[in-house]
Amino acid sequence: MKETYNALINTQEFASQIHPQLKLVSKPSTEFVPQVLNRSIASILKAGVTKRDIEEEDPFFVCDLGEVARQHAQWKRLLPRVQPFYAVKCNPDPAEIQLALDAGVDSSRIIYANPCKQASHIKFASSKNVNVMTFDNADELYKIKMVAPESQLVLRILTDDSKSVCRFGVKFGASLSIVPYLLETAKSLNLDVIGISFHVGSGCFDATSFTDAVELARKAFDIGEALGFNFTLLDIGGGFPGNNPEGLQFKDIAALLGPTIDRLFPPHIRVISEPGRYFVSSAFTLAVNIQARRVVSLDAEGNPTDPTHDENPSFMYYINDGMYGSFNCITFDHAVVKMKPLCRSGTFMYEQEHSLKLFESSVWGPTCDSIDLIGRNIFLPEMKIGDWLSCSHMGAYTIAAASTFNGFKKSNVIYTDTN
Known part of the structure; x- marks a missing residue:
């Protein structure tokens, strides 16, 4: 059994395998390291959409490893005590x-x-000497005792995730009231519990959610110490925003979180985190090709009708990636995808301002399923078959859950390093 899920990888060591400016811990395998260019995102996109670097009209990502490195450097600068462990599920490329x-x-x-x-x-992880794992219920303790009793366990507590886009509390986390029972159970089974973890939810938009959770974790530590446990680890989970100019900024979280941790936990307590989107969201840009279109009018309810001689028609664009592919983030991650013209009638338009007339449009994925709708009420200049669109900030929860439904392959990734 090779599949194990929700692994967290220490970012310093993992990042060193893909970026030469970070400390190289060990030699990576040749199969793991992709070809990495040293070119700007714009130049790779331009080459791609003009068919000099890739064939046909297949969609493709440009992944900037330099952006990942910059995010790592920012983390070390603003939250130096907290050791980030990359949340692999966010973008397992590879992981x-x-x-x-x-x-x-x-x-x-x-x-x-x-x-x-x-x-x-659990048995597979243990066979690979991956011994640190979380739990939040008694049945899990009995299972671990049977399969991997040498494990070092971390109790995941329930915190308030109401201020996050994706909430995990309905599925995971032990309330503070049950913490004594779970720790007593672990003690009776002679299992080694080494600390406490929590997760405020993915896409958290309130910095105080983190500090409130740290306060709860301190209470859980106190319970554990009263029962004779020697906790040495605090895992503050994920939910940290990516490098996005809109919404809550990482620096605002770090300004509150760092002092709170230092106030409540002495220096000998190791503090780690589980950032996912923080590292990869802004590192991936997706280019998609318009493979078909329909010119329509809209009725009073906004539904498409047959085309008329309306001077302001609406357009239905069909692109070659969709909800079953990279855009699954719209369903699973509540993402708001922003599309911009990338190449129109042979003119490269990446990050260029324009004064072209905009038309209300809908954008559809390539499958034969009617729910493969990426978005309505998207305003774009008139685009034609063969033109390209781009979407930035497409690194988090996109290719991670993409499928090949209806025979469409996953979008390719081209790597570069802009550092």
């Missing part, structure tokens, strides 16, 4: 436990952070 090990990441730098695991997956 999960076996792939991480193949990349040269030491097993001690991996945490199996799914509180509810399949027994065979």
